[in-house]
C-alpha cells in the first residue's frame with residue numbers, strides 16, 4: 001500500500017524533529033517549545049495564529065514546514081447532542097471523516113474498546129468523556145462487506161500529521177466549550193495497521209508530553225486483522241489498547257465477511273492477540289459485528305465461546321448498522337441470546353451502545369461519498385455546515401466507519 005502522498009506538515013513532527021528544525025533555521029532553542037506549545041495548546045488554524053513566535057521565526061518555520069490544519073467542511077450532531085460527525089478536508093483536498101463521541105456523565109461508553117475498565121474514574125466526576133474516533137486512510141482496501149468505508153475503495157493513506165490534525169481540530173472545538181479530549185480510538189475510515197508507520201508516528205506525537213500529551217492507555221487501535229502489524233505493535237513499547245475485529249469463529253464465514261482475510265485468519269488472530277497480551281500486558285478486545293442472518297445465531301456464539309474461553313479478553317458485540325451492503329441488523333432477541341451464550345461461558349462481553357447512527361456516524365457507516373460519487377473539490381466550499389438534526393428521519397441508505 002502506498003506511503004504518504006502529501007508533504008510533511010508541522011503536525012508530523014516529533015519533538016526531536018522540531019528541535020532539529022529550529023536549530024537548522026538558526027533560531028534560539030527555546031523557540032522549539034514555544035512552537036510545540038502553540039501547536040498543542042493553542043490549536044492554530046493558520047500560521048498567523050502561531051502568536052508565540054515572532055513574525056520572522058513564524059515565516060521561517062512555516063516556509064520549511066506548512067501548518068496544514070484540517071478544514072471543517074461539514075458538521076452534523078446527533079439528536080441527543082452527544083455524537084458529532086465532522087467531514088474534514090486535508091491540505092490536498094482529500095476528504096475524511098472524524099467522529100466525536102461524548103458521555104456527559106463521565107462514564108465509559110459501554111462496549112467501546114479499551115475504555116470500560118481502563119483508568120477507573122472518580123464517580124464524583126461529572127466531566128464529560130470525550131472520545132475522538134480518527135481515520136487513518138481515505139477509504140479502505142480491506143473491503144469488509146458490511147462497512148460503508150469498505151465499499152468506497154481505497155484512496156490513499158493519511159500522514160501522521162493528518163491523523164493528528166483530526167484530534168487537534170476536535171480539541172479546538174472542545175476547548176471553546178471548556179472541555180478536552182480524553183480518549184482517542186483509531187476506528188475511523190481505514191485500516192490503521194495497513195498504514196502502520198504513520199499510525200504509530202501519530203500515536204507517539206499524540207502521547208508525547210511535549211506534544212499533545214495524552215496518556216497511552218487512553219488510546220485504542222483497532223484492526224481487522226493485519227497480523228504483521230499486530231506483531232510489530234506489540235514490540236513498540238507502547239501501552240495502547242488493541243481491538244481486533246473478529247466477526248466470526250468460523251474461517252469460511254470470516255472470509256465471506258472480510259474478503260481480504262487469509263483462510264486461517266481466526267487462528268492467526270488469536271495467536272497474535274495472545275502474543276500482544278504477553279508483550280504488553282494489555283488485554284485485547286475482540287470486536288464482533290453482529291450481521292443479521294449471517295453470524296448472529298447462538299449456534300455461532302457457541303464455537304466463539306469455545307474459542308475464547310480462558311483468554312483474557314473482552315468481546316464487544318456490535319449490532320451492524322444499515323450500510324450500502326444491504327446487510328440486516330440482527331434482531332434484539334438474537335443479540336441478547338448471543339450475549340447470553342458468551343456470558344454463560346465466562347467471557348466478558350458488552351453490547352455496544354449505538355451512538356450516532358441517525359447521522360451515519362456509527363460503526364461501519366463512515367464514507368465521504370454519496371452513492372459512490374466522491375464530492376467534487378469545487379463543491380466542498382459550497383457545502384453548508386449542517387444544522388443539528390431534528391427528529392430522526394428515514395435515511396436513504398449508507399454513510400460512515402469502521403472496524404467494528
Ligand code: SF4
Nearest residue numbers: 140144147150402403
Ligand atoms: S471495517 Fe475497517 S477494515 Fe473493514 S472495510 Fe471498514 S474501515 Fe476497512
